Amino acid sequence: MVFTGVVAYPVTxxxxxxxxxxxxxxxxxxxxxxxxVDTVTVLGSSGSFAYLDAAERERVLAEAVEAAAGRxxxxxxxxxxxxxxxxxxxxxxxxxxxxxxxxxxxxxLPLTDDEVAALVEEVAAVTNLPICLYNNPTTxxxxxxxxxxxxxxxxxxxxxxxxxxxxxxxxxxxxxxxxDLVDAPLSHGASGDTLIVTGEVSGDAWHTGLxxxxxxxxxxxxxxxxxxxxARIALERSRLxxxxxxxxxxxxxxxxxxxxxxxxxxxxxPRPPLLPIxxxxxxxxxxxxxAFDDQEESVS
Numbered sequence: 451m452v453f454t455g456v457v458a459y460p461v462t463x464x465x466x467x468x469x470x471x472x473x474x475x476x477x478x479x480x481x482x483x484x485x486x487v488d489t490v491t492v493l494g495s496s497g498s499f500a501y502l503d504a505a506e507r508e509r510v511l512a513e514a515v516e517a518a519a520g521r522x523x524x525x526x527x528x529x530x531x532x533x534x535x536x537x538x539x540x541x542x543x544x545x546x547x548x549x550x551x552x553x554x555x556x557x558x559l560p561l562t563d564d565e566v567a568a569l570v571e572e573v574a575a576v577t578n579l580p581i582c583l584y585n586n587p588t589t590x591x592x593x594x595x596x597x598x599x600x601x602x603x604x605x606x607x608x609x610x611x612x613x614x615x616x617x618x619x620x621x622x623x624x625x626x627x628x629x630d631l632v633d634a635p636l637s638h639g640a641s642g643d644t645l646i647v648t649g650e651v652s653g654d655a656w657h658t659g660l661x662x663x664x665x666x667x668x669x670x671x672x673x674x675x676x677x678x679x680x681a682r683i684a685l686e687r688s689r690l691x692x693x694x695x696x697x698x699x700x701x702x703x704x705x706x707x708x709x710x711x712x713x714x715x716x717x718x719x720p721r722p723p724l725l726p727i728x729x730x731x732x733x734x735x736x737x738x739x740x741a742f743d744d745q746e747e748s749v750s
Contacts, residue, residue, distance in 0.1 A: 452582075460663075511546045525552055552582045665746070671690060711735075
């Protein structure tokens with residue numbers, strides 16, 4: 451199954467003129483392919499999908515698949531406001547060798563359950579790629595009820611659910627309830643670094659943008675959580691928590707681009723209207739990134 455283990459969502463690097471830096475993207479994906487994470491997903495929120503046009507999205511995916519060279523699955527985010535744009539993205543993903551699709555119900559007006567179901571069904575009708583549903587209510591204004599997830603899990607290609615909750619107990623409750631509703635295999639993964647970094651949530655997967663910048667640390671942290679190694683959990687958590695808190699305090703996408711720079715990745719600034727973070731915050735992220743120099747392999 452594609453959507454298990456550590457699923458890393460890299461930033462899309464931009465050059466000084468705001469164009470996608472494809473050479474830097476390929477370096478980043480190539481490093482991730484050797485880092486020990488389980489899957490790379492491009493064109494997620496961390497990858498600025500909402501700020502790229504259709505041609506840029508397709509080329510980002512094609513370059514990422516080429517850079518991974520079969521060493522690691524590369525999935526693609528296909529979210530967009532209009533269903534026809536989502537379908538175009540799904541077809542492009544299939545055409546360019548994606549291993550799976552991540553879909554959140556992005557919209558201008560909040561969607562109903564039936565509208566989301568129709569969207570997922572239309573995507574499933576045009577591709578045989580595995581689909582991971584993404585519950586991101588803060589951004590989309592739509593929260594996946596578990597009954598809807600169970601309804602959509604009856605579609606053969608819906609094999610993943612990227613979910614979030616306010617607390618580890620809340621996530622555990624959702625996992626238990628969904629398992630009672632679904633018979634088919636479904637990876638129920640955790641999204642949100644503040645939830646993940648508690649060290650109390652394993653799930654079938656961790657979906658995270660920070661794992662694309664600190665892949666070895668996230669891999670080691672997940673191994674400790676899955677194995678129940680309390681001492682290692684405490685150690686890895688103490689290393690990651692300051693970084694997670696720092697990025698969450700900033701506007702997340704701007705913070706990820708700044709942390710990428712601190713990690714030696716020439717990610718550039720996010721596209722306007724988003725603004726880069728202040729220099730003082732950049733220096734703080736650089737200081738925090740230094741704590742990982744003895745552990746992280748380069749991904750640039």
